[in-house]
Amino acid sequence: MSAPEVHHLFHAPIADHSFSADHETLAVARDSSIELYSKVGKAFKLKDELKGHDKTVTSVDIAPSSGRIVTCSQDRNALVWEPSPTGYKPTLVLLRISRAATFVRWSPGETKFAVGSGDRVIAVCYFEEENDWWVSKHLKKPIRSTITSVAWHPNSVLLAAGSTDAHARVFSSFIKGVDARPDPGVWGERLPFNTVCGEFLNNSAGWVHSVAFSPSGDSLAFAAHDSSITVVYPSGPEQPPRAVVTISTQLLPFKSLLWKAEDEIIAAGYDCEAFRFKGGETGWELSGTVEQKARPGLGEQREESALNMFRQMDLKGKVKDDTQLKTVHQNTITTIQPYAASGSGVTQFSSSGVDGRVVIWTA
Secondary structure, X not given: OOOOEEEEOOOOXXXXXXXXXXXXXXXXXXXXXXXXXXXXXXXXXXXXXXXXXXXXXXXXXXXXXXXXXXXXXXXXXXXXXXXXXXXXXXXXXXXXXXXXXEEEEEOOOOOEEEEEEOOOOEEEEEEEOOOOEEEEEEEOXXXXXXXXXXXXXXXXXXXXXXXXXXXXXXXXXXXXXXXOOOOOEOOEOOXXXXXXXXXXXXXXXXXXXXXXXXXXXXXXXXXXXXXXXXXXXXXXXXXXXXXEEEEEOOOOOEEEEEEEEOOEEEEEEOOOOEEEEEEEOOEEEEEEEXXXXXXXXXXXXXXXXXXXXXXXXXXXXXXXXXXXXXXXXXXXEEEEEEEEEEOOEEEEEEEEEOOXXXXXXXX
């Protein structure tokens, strides 16, 4: 396995990040602005700064085909940044929410994007040609708390959302005149706007931090604050799921997850490193970490370092600085995103964290 590509951009938390389709542009959410970095050799250099929000930017996403950037913020607004020869031009989106916008993602078809909020609604936004602006429709029921994450189904109609009311839900976001009617599937057949196609509760009522559809869209995974990951296999419209598999771990909670393939999930969060889970309908298990760290003899190393520490104290009257973590990220990983994919699934992914690093991993 090749070594990860580490880019330490600055000493401040990165709330979210997104790469352009050609991997030449990296957008990161830093405080109340979006910083755009361009690839120069093997490093990323600051190219532009998008300033349009007056409070903390919570999420950013670059549309692969059009290159449009969508951002949302605690100022209750979302902006669509259009690329132009002279730079990016912002357009305000009519979200109609009274609390912070928390998370945003483009649909695979790039005709819509979904904005989660603290207002107990998800704003599904689309462009209205006759008025030349971005408007929104609200997914409301039965959401009872802040939306922490959203994820699109490959058909651009179904939308999964995780929230602090301990639920992961699947909604229909079908908008007439914008979407093509989706084929019937395991999540439903007739799918008018705000149809709830699935509602799943975390076992210990922990916040749901992240949701993701499998590559086929026929199963859903979500990570919760009780350090668990749950995978749901639906059986059909208005039917109980075929299987709901929960993997409990002794790790710290996961903030973000993605599917590498139909039988493998990668998750990362407060443990500052990414972990692999493998399985299927019959069961899932934690199969290891993405980082290659020296596992054998770890006990001896710890014993040796403790001995050295006391030796340093005895000889020099001071303690060896042992604050460096043995992981690439030195603080919580906030987001992981697919970076490169092939027919078999995700081959590389990127991560960003509270330590100001963006890392590109071989999956």
